[in-house]
Amino acid sequence: NAGVTQTPKFQVLKTGQSMTLQCAQDMNHNSMYWYRQDPGMGLRLIYYSASEGTTDKGEVPNGYNVSRLNKREFSLRLESAAPSQTSVYFCATSGHYQETQYFGPGTRLLVL
C-alpha cells in the first residue's frame, strides 16, 4: 500500500500561473484534507472533504479550489498563483473525523 501520495513533489510557478496539486490515497478513507505549512504559522487547513461528494472551507481557503474526484482522489487548484502561496502543501486522510490523520509527503511550491 502506498498510503497517501502527492504529485508533484516540487514546483516553481510564476505569479498568475495556475496549477493543480494531486492527492491520492489507497487507505479507503472517507475524509481528506489539504493543509499548508509555513514557518511561524504552523499547519493550517485550506479545505477538507468529509466524504466523497462534499467539500468545505478550512481556515485559509482564499485563492484555492478543490475537487473530490472520487473516494481516492482530492485535488487542490491554484487558479492564479501569488507569492503568498509559496508554501509546503500537505494532503491528509482519515477514516472517520475522530480518527488519526495520515499525511502525504508534501508538495513544495515556490511562486516567483
Place this chain on the structure above:
Amino acid sequence: KQEVTQIPAALSVPEGENLVLNCSFTDSAIYNLQWFRQDPGKGLTSLLLIQSSQREQTSGRLNASLDKSSGRSTLYIAASQPGDSATYLCAVRPMETSGSRLTFGEGTQLTVNP
C-alpha cells in the same frame, strides 16, 4: 478561536535522557488531541491520539497525557535516542458538528545528541 502553543520551540538533550514536551490549548472543548512527528523535508507521522475522555496513551517509549480541564498535554519520551531527533507537533480537534479541523501547534524541534 482555538490556539495551540508548544514550549519549548527547540530542545537539545544528550542520548539516554528522559524528556517532556509540552502542549497547551485555549479551548477545552475538544474531541481529541494528537501528537505527530515530522522529519526534515517529510510529512507528518502520527504518534499517539488521545480521545477527550482519556487521560493518557502509551506506545513503546512514548507516553502522552491529556488534562482537558487545564488545556494541557505532555509527550514523555523515555531513554531518548538520536533517531528521536525530529519536530514534534501536537494538534487538537475541536468539538464541531461538521468538519474535521485540526488546529496545530508550531512544534518543538528535538535534537538528541549521541
